[in-house]
Every structure is written in structure tokens, then in C-alpha cells.
Amino acid sequence: MTTPAPLNAARPEPERAELLTWVKDQLRAEYGERPLDPRRDPMHELISTILSQRTNWRDEDAAYQELRALGNWDDIIAAPTDAVAHAIRRSNYPESKAPRIQQALIAIRDSPSGYNLDFLRDLPVKDALKWLTDLPGVGIKTASLVLLFNYARPVFPVDTHVHRTTTRMGAIPKMGEQAAHRALLKLLPPDPPFLYELHVNLLRHGQRVCTWHRPKCGACVLRERCDAYAQYGEHVPSWKG
Template sequence: MSQDGAEWTATRVRTLHDDLVDLYGPVETTEAHGADPDRDPAEGVRQLLTTILSQNVADQNTARASENLFDTYADFAAIEAAEVAELAEVIRVAGLPETKATRIQRALSAIREETGGAYSLAFLDAMPTAEAKAWLTDIKGIGPKTASVVLNFHFGKPTMAVDTHVERVSKRFGLVPESASNARAHDVLDSVVPDELTYPLHVLLIEHGRTHCSARNPDCDNPVCAAYCDCEGC
């Protein structure tokens, strides 16, 4: 029996997290997640470019495009200076090659101009989360999901990256209104999910979306769906 209509508070979100942990086990925060003063400043830029490549494409194609990109060009300056058509061919496996090539070069240009010549996103670490997110999303082609991936995964900032699994499960659970846009879903989840649960809940919601709460023919025979979900399968 679901809790349809119940108000989502931080306490209830913590309960959902705990119930998902009971089903899938705890999420371990790896060394690759969160701010690290000893980390190469270029890693944040690499993550941003890789996340742009990942937009609307399978993980294996993202990995191939990313490998092609960083193997082909010596540094970020060379990527920014490349002919768009040439860059598009290098990353073609990621889909939308001309669009993504333009977005990558636009992002590198914005970073270089912000820092006075360096290709580093380290300046975002000192910004409040909302300000850092606004800086990234002001770059045309970078939406809230791409910004949230970089800010949460690289800097450990409390902002939820809402992919298709997170959005679907959140709407079925009533965490996010069914009619909400993806951008609105980011705002809603950022407002209700406790900061310390942003990353683990993101991982757990994706796991639940892949394992049980699929887009078609969901497998609702599990205690989490029984407690929170009101989809047709339940």
C-alpha cells in the first residue's frame, strides 16, 4: 500500500533512503566523489566535457567518444581551437556531433574567459551551490542535469542530477509532481532532499529505476514500491 498524498519532508526522504538501502545496500562514497584539494584541476573540466558527450546517449558510446576526444587532442586549448567539423567527427559516436562539438567549445571558451586563461573549474568550489549551478547553466547547452553531475560528483555540492530513472521514480513516488519539467524536478529535489543524501539517494533511485521501476512493465513486487509507488503496476 503506497503513501500517496503524504507530504514529502526531509524526515520522509531519509526514511525512503533507508528503505532503499535495505533493498540494495548502502552507497559507498568513493574517492572520486566530492571535493579534493589535491585533485588535478583539469579533472573537473574533463568531467564537464564527458557529461556533455553523455547527453542522450548510451554509456558505452560516451566512453568511446570521450576516449577519442582526449586521445586526439593534446590539451583543452587544442579542443577549443579545432574546426567544429573536425571535432564533430572525433566525437561522432556520441550522437549529435555538431551540436555537442559546439557546446564543448562554448564551455571551454567560457571557462578560459572566467579564469583569465586557465582551463580549470576550481573557482566553482568556492561558490555557493546555486551560484555555481547558475554559472554553468548560463552556458548555452548546459542544463541542470549536466551542471548537477559536475557539481555533485566532482565538488560534492548538494545538487541532485535528475536523469530519466531519477525523474521517473521520483514522479511515481510523488516526490516530484507528474507534470514537472526536468528543470523543475531538479529544483524540487534540491529543496527536499537533505544535503548529505543527495549523492546516495541519486544512486539508489537510479538502481531502483533500473531494477524494479522501469519505464515499461515495472516489477512492483518489492517493499519500496509497496510503500511509496502508485504506478499502474502497483
Template sequence: MQLTFTFEREPILLQIRNRLVQIYGQQRDELRHEPTPQWVKAMISSRTLDAISDGAFVRLRGLPSWDMLAQMKTTEITPMIHDVTFAQNKAIHLAKSAQIIKRRRGTVELDFLADWPTQVAFDWLNSLPGTGPKVACVTLNFSTLRRPVFAIDTHVLRVFWRLGLAPNRHNFKRGYITLSNLIPNNWDADDLYELHWLMKYLGQKICTHERPLCGRCPLASLCPSAACLQA
């Protein structure tokens, strides 16, 4: 009698996380911003070095309250974030979104999202000008809300695209939908927070936009792009 054993393969995101934790260590942060400052920080940080966006965020946080964003003109916000990428566009989006939040909720505070289902909160944030899936996920996952959604930035999407897990390296919406379907059912908000930072570090240090260091990549054996990128 011949016995046949079937071994269930580990989910791909679990394989990725386990390999990257060995390189970069665990990424668990107990110090979280409240939802509103996290949203503001996410709004100004895209395609900008962390050191620069952090400085701009500190200047904005010096405002008497976040309600000020709904009262300020774009020309008043822009100088406060002048060194971030696309400063004027981000100032426009901040002002318009703050006005919408103020009109709908009476104040520019997002604490009320704690009482909403995750998908409803995501859709509400995603409807704000300049927010989109990335900022919505960062607000929900990185803040004290700690919701189980996966934040995808340029580095994360590029790595997943090269791994063959994302359909497009530039479409955050499609990437979010595709990758959300790969998340293990038992993962919580902290697991997704950790995966984001592990993938971001890999994208910044090894799987870079130009000349990726495939020979040093812990995911090379999982990556269909590794062979051609090294050729």
C-alpha cells in the same frame, strides 16, 4: 490520564535511500574526476549508454589540454564523440561552452569553482550552452568539488515522478527545484551522490520506462503508481 505520543515520520528521501541500500548496497566513490573532465563527461553522456559515453570521453581526454575544445571546430569534435546520442548538438555545445569559459577565465579549467559558493557555481555552470541543471549538478557533486547538490537524470526523474514526488517526468529544472526541497538538512554531498546512483539503478533495472517490475520494487509500498502499473 491518557498519554499521546507523536512520532515524527522519517523524511521520504531517507526512507527511499534506506530501502535501496538494502538492495544495491552503499554507493560511495572516492575516485572522483577533477571538475573540468567531469563537466565534459556529463556534457556528452545524456541519453547515451555508459559504455558508449565512456569511450567518447576517453577519446576527448586524449587531447593535449581541455583548452583545445575552445579552438576546435564542431566538425572536429563530432567525429570524436560520433557514437553518443545527438553527437552534433553536443559537439556544438562543447565548443561554444569551452569558448565562453576560455574567454571568461583565460583557460578551460573549472577548478576555480572550488572557491565559489555552491549556488553561485551552479548558476554559472547552468548558464553555459547545453549544460542545464543536470550537468551542473553532476559537475558539482560527482567531481572532486563534492558539493551538496542532487543530480537528476532521466531514470531518477522517472522514478520520482511515479512516486508522486516530481511534478513532471520530463522537466529537469522543475524536478531539481522540487526534489531539492525534500533533501534532509543534515545530508552531505556523499549522501546525495549515493541517492542518485541508487535511484538510477532502480530506474534501469526495475522502474523501467516500459513494463516496470512493480512486484519486485522495494519502494512499491511508497508508490502511488504501483497499483495502476501492475493492473
């Protein structure tokens, strides 16, 4: 009987890349193919993703709708910050997010293209990521989501579900989310449809099966190649990210 490698033991890079391709195929069989079609316009994607931080999607959407009830982007900039915080109260940490959203909107408004972000389609990816992450409240996950979802750029967003699942699988060693963006992208093909489908199906899998507490390993289609399952069986510990 082969002894499983310790969790987060370093696998050769080609093996980890092949593992991620296998994961994508298994999740497609489980959840279906996910075509890369923008779900909302770029400004909506950007602001909603800021709101989504530490927030579930229902509260994120409710916060966005109440925010837009204040008016157009210029109206939101001009509104009292307390009013913006109240509008997005369904999102966690509204007092922190409100001024950042207003500051980000000011920076976008004052840029050469204003609220039209379509110039990001043609910028080198590195420059597009820098432009977005220079905005207040925008980190690498938010920037990557906008670039992949709206402009089909070859980047790979890593949220808490993607991070947790790929770490437990052994695709990457344990590391922070920002480092995980670089580590995973290095292993993946520069193919936006591939990256998109893997991202959204990993997110769904992390929400439904590979949960942070008491993951449902018995129902997991990935368990045969999962380092955490090999080590712990159906008693994988809670995620300490």
C-alpha cells in the same frame, strides 16, 4: 482496506521528505552504501556529462575517449567542428554537441581560472550553478553533477531515472526535470553524502527495475510505498515524462 491516493496526488511535504529518506534506506539495503568519492576530474565530469545527454554510459565513455584523442582542451577548441562531431559520434546528436562543447571550452579557457574549476568549491551554490549553466550545452543536471560529485556541494542532480522513479513513487507531482531539481532538493537534507547516495542508487534502480517501459514492479523493493504500484499493480504504464 485503505484506498490508495491517486497517482501524483499532493502529499504533505513532511510525508514526502520522509518517503525519500525511506527510499534511500531501502536502496542502500538493496544496492549498498555509496561513498561520495569523485569518479573523475572536474573537466572530465563536465564534458562527459554533456556527452551523456540521451546517450548510454558506454557510448558516452567511447565518445569522450575519442574526443580526448584529438589532444588537449586547446587542441579540441582549435579542431574543425566536423572533426569534433566525428570524434563524439557515439554520443547522440554529435552535430549539436560538438559546437557547444567547443564554445563551453572557450568560455572556460577565457575565465580567470582557466581549465581549473576548483573555484566552484568556494562559490555560493547559487552562483556556482549560474556559472556552470551559463556555459553552452550545460543545464541544471550537468551543473549539479559536477558540483555534487567533484566538490560535495549540497545539490541534487535529477536525470531521467531519478525523475521517473521519484514521480512514480509520489515524492513529487508530475513536472519537468528542471522543476524536479528544485522540488526534490527542497525535500532533502543539505547533506552531500546523503544526496550522492540517493542519486546514484535511484539511477541504478531506474535502469534496472523502474524502467520507462514495463517496470519490474514485482522485483521492486519500493513497491509497498509506491503510488504507481498502488494504482496499477504490476501494470504500471510506460513513462511519458
